[in-house]
Amino acid sequence: MSPERYLLLVGAGQSPDPVAHAEAHLAPTDFQRHDIGAEITLFAPSALPVLRHDRYVVIGQIVGASSALLSDCCRPEQLIEHAWGNYIAIGLGVDGAPDWILRAPLGHLPAYRTNANGTEIIGSHAGLVLGAIGRAPALNWDFVKYHLAFAHLQTRQTGLLGIDELLGGECWDLTMDGPWQRRTIWTPWRWIAPDREITDPVKARQALRGSVECAVAGLIPRDMPCLLELSGGVDSSILAAALAAHGADARAVTLVTDEREGDERFYARAAATATGLPLAELAVPDKVDLAMPAAVRCARPGLPMTLSLADDLLAQKARTEIIGAFVSGAGGDCVFCSPGSAAPAADVLRRFGIGKAAWTAIDALARIHHASAWEVAKMAWRQARNATPPPAWPRTSGYLVNDALPETPPDHPWLEEPADVLPGKRSHVRAILAALAHVEGYGRQEVAPSRFPLLSQPVVETALRIPTWLWIENGRDRAVARTAWSGILPANVLDRRTKGGLDSYAIAMLDRNRNALRTFLLEGHIARSGLLDRPRLEAALARTARRGDAEVYLLFPLIDAEAWARTWLGAP
Template identity: 35%
Template sequence: MMGYRYLVIPNELEAADGQDHRALLQALGLRHQSPMGRFAVLAAVGTPTLSVQERCVIVGHLFRNDGGLVRDGEDIPLFAAPADLEAHLLGNFWGDYILLQGLPADSSLVVMRSPSGGMPCFYAGQSDRRFVTSDVSAAVSLGLCKKEVDWNHIRHGLTFPYLRAQQTGISGVRELLPGCSLRMGRQATAVHRAWSPWQFVAPGRRYGDALEAAQAVRQAVARAVQAWAEVDRKILLEISGGLDSSIVAACLGQATVEVQACTLVTPVPGADERDYARTMMDHVGFSLDEEHIRFEDARFEFAVSQSSTVPMVGILHYASDKAMEVAGDRGGAASYFSGGGGDTIFCYLKGAAPAADAFKEHGLSAGMTAIRDLATLHQCTWWKAAKLTLRKLRSRPHLLWKADTNFLAPSGVSQPHEHHPWFDLPADILPGDRERIFELIGAHSFKDGVPRDERRPVRFPLLAQPVVEACLRAPTWMWIAEGRNRSVARAAFADRLPAAILSRRSKGSYLNYCGAVYARQKSGMRDFLLGGRLRSHGYLDTAQLERFFAADLPARDLSFLRIFDLCMVENWVRQQT
């Protein structure tokens, strides 16, 4: 998020290089903000900051639980212990922010990143080059770190795609993951989990019935959407006509802000959802623009942001991002609003886990009802749904995150995977809760695949902390009630959505477009990978790749998506020297 940029460094580091150093900071657009003990907080113009105490600063937007924006640090009470202030913010506020606390006694810095993950946070802990920043390119320019590829992370990312790791692709630089707290001293750093999704799926936190769940989800989503809308005022809504983006549109329809909507159109069927998008826009009274993505708009070799720390912008991301950027420029939007992450937040699980959860927590009657709902949802027989549920009940998952070794040589495989803070599971966790919380790890990657946010922020209101918490408290079987996916969300907004959207079962897909892009560009992709840095490091199984590129792609074979991921990584590593 280039528009919101900050850098935290020790005071002595800020002053060490005199006038040249200060001139470089000014050239980077970073200016000294509030004093914070032995650390200097620098931020770009327009980056929100709040001074809470003499040694405490919040960077980003902070909202009260009622949705009101906090504009004065005096609204936040004083706490002696850093953990107490963290707990207070997590329980009474939400937003996209970083909490910074300087401890004068031992020159330590305590940093907490909000659970939404909307404000980036990277750090390095060397005693003479300590920093915390949203933009690693600023630290590189100041000589605080070097832009050298961490090849261990690349191997890890190839083996465990979309597992959000603390390690980054830049050597020596780590990411503070959403909901985590960092204590950085002169000689050591320590990270712990300040916020946990597991507490919201505990039996004592469950909603008692579907009506209570729907009311809570509706209130949380509406408050998050409207709070962000009041910040930005002029919004480009990215609408597909699917349930998630339509719910965001319905909430924007209740806000007194300027909204322009845009939907993407491809040359092949599958992703063209203009009819649904028009239906929703007519319902809320927003005008709708269309942006067409051509085959030639999808590229596997393109410039990546200098602030990126991991390969996350792929072929489809690039094409859709550029199209939305054009729409944002045309309308002069202050921000983009996206329904990204909605499938995960609204518990769109595709297996039998919800029925298994109902059996485990509420016994035979609830389990039988959930099996019936599962059969209706997947349009299969009751017996098949029961068989799948029994298999889920009997299974004992051993893997926390499944490896993908396809097209990798043995030297390109990383074992074991990095430990994510959410891998510390409570005892007797239900299988559906396990699945949806692990999917939430991947959902945070939505925020990394939108380089258009270098010019205006992309808001993901469905990933806001109160929305995530409200949705987690609704048991998984409630989300398949009456044989409808995302059932709680449908019930929550039944009076705000057109019948065509509310009853829709299909989902748009870019698979036809991606398949056509692969067919047109596979020769170039072959040369790109087989002549690239991943191969020179011995990470690719070149024989398997050669066979794959030489063969025709069978119908419904999605293996080419793995090729897209390899190209994404190759494109990123080529630009890091």
């Protein structure tokens, strides 16, 4: 079992009952009890680092500063400035009482929170939090409708009543009159300011490569066996190069499906050969049962059910080879600013006006998207001149009945953007936010933790400082990243324009499960909650699944949400 599990009780001195209940609940586990003053009790396995200073305690992985420098920190802002990682920090007043609780910016150690008899209870897993206080799970159907209507947006809200989440970069402060209050400490908008920009292409490449190598070295100890999920795409190949440069005890695995787009062995082999990482090739079975509960109880729907057998394969390999961590390039497209629109050219128009720079950006985007330069120019001009910001987050009906369809997305601090934000930087930040919604809830993380170097604080801060137009130089998406590893990774990987995927595999699985899914969805928990537009759902299930059919793609998040609900509630 992964060691990255903890349960934290703050204000425990006011009521001993939650502590006693938690201790009894955790007695059969390998959790150890740490009493930090009279008000704080921590339960965690011995393998989870716990660092104590006079003015704060850190749970988890913290890197980037010397012990002497860290010992001088007494405020969360100072900790963020000097260090980064996957940690939760508890600030202590001069009397040793709790003062603040911080979750690391872009940290992937979760912090689910509730309150019991005046005690704040925060844990790495929602099931730990509920079990420690003896509370039965109850689903939050309000969350479900937001989850289905606003895809890829993960906020403080969870799918369990009474439990919310402290987001990365947020702090839980104890106010003067007693109540705890949430405060955002880290925001991506600080890093897009013009005075922080890295406008020189050479310096941008150097800074990006340095940040990735720093992230890999900080997250992956050299002596810890790790398993890289290597597709042979630009992002995972860059991590292969960084792991090799670090001298990590790393090996790679690539997953292969029967569908042509799911076979990337040619590129994965090239990246593995260039970096010296041993490569295993695992065939993913083509018979996935989509109409079943998810394997892991999570606060929200996590693992896509179409990937369940692939997840099982990776978990089994980690058990066999005693892997200490999975390494994933998840979020690389988003962090490395792969453009989905004409926004980078709109940024140039806003910043420099009509001129050579604008036409260069327009030409680059036309080449990337195989589009007409005039069409790109029109789109960029409209975005540059449009003073009305786009909707806070894209909305889909997601098979919800009209009465259940929410009008606006739930709050997230990153959606509070500066008035003068450039269109491309808005898209860049939102893409990173969307990527963060897909890093939890995988069964393999119960075997070993996942590390996401490209979604770490050093890499994201550096990427945000690089203007969008540098990422599209010479008509290549992610150009800064591609050029930064030129001469290290093979040209056929760095110049790759195609992208593998599992669309065909997922569509085939949907067709194979069609009959079982009718009962699974139409008689499931979500249908019985009254949220679903049954006629529209029945029509979608009756059609042959085809790529490009938007109605078919909307079935996948619904399947995952129903599987998640059944994990908590059982069969309806």
